[in-house]
Amino acid sequence: MAIHDLNAFLHAFFKAHHCQILSNDNGVLSIQLTEEMDKVLMNRPFYWHYMKKMGYAGDPMKLTLITNPDKRQEKGEWIHFGSPRLQQIIRYLQDTKKYTKLFQQLSPNKNTPLYPWLVTNIKISYQGKHKRDELFSIGLNLINGVMHAKMMDVLNTISLEKTIADYCYTLSPMIKMESGFNRIKSVLDQYIENQEHQWAVDSLQALEEETKLLHHFYTEDKEDEMMKRELQEIQERFQPKILYQVINGGLFYLATETS
């Protein structure tokens, strides 16, 4: 589900923000920004401040984004996975699309219950000498406690909207959100417990070696302060750490009990 087609991703992003697509041809995408998107992307707060003060509507800019490297010579911005523009868009998504409440769309002819699910997308980072990330999407049925480990894949196959469909009604959660979240965390704790952490062993070994070297360096204790600081630096560089970071999550009302 990672971004494979950048052009399609951008197209969807601007459409979802109600921007008019002026043209999209062979990896060259032209968009008429809305005022909201202009403010998010074009970095000209003074312009908008002035316009508002003077009572003008303001004139949102057009943007041309080139994903096809062969078209780089054309007028517009070349956008790729490292370019500041994409970083900006991604940061915006991460900052503003963190929470949600959605309902599965069905067209039943009789009353249908929807089950509350807590869905969390969590990144686990393993950080020692080096660092790597792992991403989990976990869903928990807040009525019967059933858990699903690849929740985003499941959700991708159904239709979801911010409003509830006709003839559907929601069931009240039996499990509180907070304890649900704790259950998810303890499953991750389990997962981590069961791993072999060679990376952490290596990091601790490096930590120990560098600490020994440091003691070797200071034959007299007069440089006490400096040594303390350097021990601290070694600690920061090698101490193995595991970090949980919730990327986004929310409350989903789904027709399925167990997914």
Add this chain to the structure above:
Amino acid sequence: MKSIYIDKDDNFINELEDKLKKNTQLSSWELFSMAYAAEQTTMVPNFTGLRALEFLPHVTFLEHQIQTAERVVEQMNGRAILADEVGLGKTIEAGLVLKEYMIRGLVKKALLLVPASLVNQWEKELNEKFYLPAVAYRKNMSWEQGNIIISSLDTAKRVQHQDTILDLDYDFVLVDEAHKLKNHKTKNYQFVRSLKKKYCLLLTATPVQNELLEIFNLVSILKPGHLGSYDSFKASYGNDRKTMKQDLYLKQLVQKVMVRNTRKDTGLNQIKRHIETIWTEFSCEEAEVYQALEESTMLFPSFSKITFLRELCSSREACYLSLKKLLEENPELESVQGVIEKIEQLPHHQKAAKVVELINNIGTEKVIIFTEYRATQFYLQYYLKQHGISSVPFRGGFKRGKKDWMRQLFKDHAQVLIATEAGGEGINLQFCNYMINYDLPWNPMRLEQRIGRIHRYGQEKDVFIYNFAIRNTVEEHIMKLLYEKIHLFENVIGDLDAILSELSIQNMEQEIEQIYTESETAGEAKIKLQNLSAIIEAEQQSNLEEKRYGDT
């Protein structure tokens, strides 16, 4: 594992409940899933490898640069001396390492300490090549707020900044031209050592110049104790830099914290240096003045005579000004007046005419002219203008902004850049591949620095270097007896640098001056010069056989 520290994001669920209650900031499904896809794209699934490469498709990295960055991140854990030979792209390697750490979220706050003349260049390179939001330190900026700040060491260690900086926790500290830190007693050294830092890169082309303890000091910034304590190191290895070559264990230890790529093993030799000596002869009038000066038995202050001769070989103006000054300070040297008058009568300098001829032959290509003297610089600028050739001056004393501006003028408008010696360091002119050494410095290191401005990473064409010399003068001696003899122009200076310090020749320029002042006749000076180059040549031979330390 109990020894692993675990940090969980506990805030999320409260925030979510709050948003649900208020029914605000709730995302649509489409954007929610896009945020997830974005995370999948930017996360780093592996401990090893350089993620940065995928993020920088517009840059073509050389193989050795990628390998170096990988080695620094994966094996050296982010603390290393980058000691590539000049022009192989240490900046690129450092940029790649920093980018990688930022992508992995391991570095947020960084301090880059670089020579004042390079601050803008670093900023430009990191912004444009690496998309890193680095900013050059400007007056009244806050050290606390900037995330990636580039500053000169001198600025950073100033009283009003030092305490603030030493209080901050840096994830990444870089020092360019780190050979300035080789003495552990200096303020610079103490300052860098006291910085709170996680990862640290020291960049230098010459990790050891004279004493073995220099490398000990550099390594002790990165990994105190790696080479033992100061006393134990001194006891077991002494202070002779040759020890490094002989002691395999020491060599291995150093290699654990140092990467050194050489032109030889990177294949960057493919760009050829074409070297040509352009001989000219003095006109009769010029030769007459030269002879008068050379034979004069006036009691010049020491060194002066040879200086005047060199100046006359460069331009009338250079010599004239010096003689004038001499006369002002020593009114008793009346006979100088005669020489000064003769100089006033001289026609345009033969070399200058030759320069115009050469530039016309080169066509429209950019040319850099180096001279040792300001007066010559002015004269050449005037003379070229008379012949319809546009030029801009360049001096080390220019302010940062002016340097950048002159470089830009040269790039976009002028055909010729006329630089004095001090301009040799700290400006990259890869877009130019013709260089005229209007007069030769007596310090070969400076000559290499000149050439390094154009023969460096990023140069795509062969490099043409023209060395001017006047027959039957001191220039001919230096050219023939010294520079050509030791193959100075073909060799990469890294070697010569090492050789000179092995021979304990601290300052080549002084050495040569001494030869001239202590010699009774030109013949004697010649013989002494020959001896000097013979010694260097012999050392070169023996060095060819043993590999340099740090090279693998």
